[in-house]
Amino acid sequence: MINFTPKFKQETDKSNIKYETVADYMTTELITFTPDQDIREVIEIIISNKISGAPVINDKKELVGIISEKDCLRVIYDDKYHNLPPNKEKVSNYMSKKVVSVEETLDVADAANLFLNSNFRRYPVVRDGKMIGLVSRHDILRASKKIKKTSWKKNT
Numbered sequence: 001m002i003n004f005t006p007k008f009k010q011e012t013d014k015s016n017i018k019y020e021t022v023a024d025y026m027t028t029e030l031i032t033f034t035p036d037q038d039i040r041e042v043i044e045i046i047i048s049n050k051i052s053g054a055p056v057i058n059d060k061k062e063l064v065g066i067i068s069e070k071d072c073l074r075v076i077y078d079d080k081y082h083n084l085p086p087n088k089e090k091v092s093n094y095m096s097k098k099v100v101s102v103e104e105t106l107d108v109a110d111a112a113n114l115f116l117n118s119n120f121r122r123y124p125v126v127r128d129g130k131m132i133g134l135v136s137r138h139d140i141l142r143a144s145k146k147i148k149k150t151s152w153k154k155n156t
Contacts, residue, residue, distance in 0.1 A: 020108055
């Protein structure tokens with residue numbers, strides 16, 4: 001009886017594996033808001049477009065915040081307990097100002113890792129500080145269809 005165990009070696013040099021970037025999968029036609037926009041108008045747009053939030057950009061297309069459904073829920077609280085005057089009901093008073101964004105050159109594997117290690121569902125994509133798109137978990141899943149499994153080479 002011959003005991004034959006094939007020898008395989010794992011390919012460790014992954015420099016030849018090129019992943020696509022988030023720019024290849026991001027959404028570029030976005031609903032965006034401005035800091036001075038009325039919060040009630042924003043709530044209507046969020047509801048009618050069935051979105052959970054959107055980026056807030058200034059007139060230079062720079063990302064200055066994100067407004068989410070959760071941020072908008074504060075309007076109910078403020079109406080009931082604080083009776084805020086109308087000029088306080090601007091997006092800038094409710095948006096999250098600390099925004100985590102990604103560069104367009106980030107590869108999809110690194111983006112997948114970001115999603116795995118956060119609760120975010122999407123990241124704004126920026127180029128030179130200006131917003132150019134949004135990449136979501138779903139976008140990265142679409143990219144996974146093109147990524148091949150780890151390759152193993154037979155040791156010859």
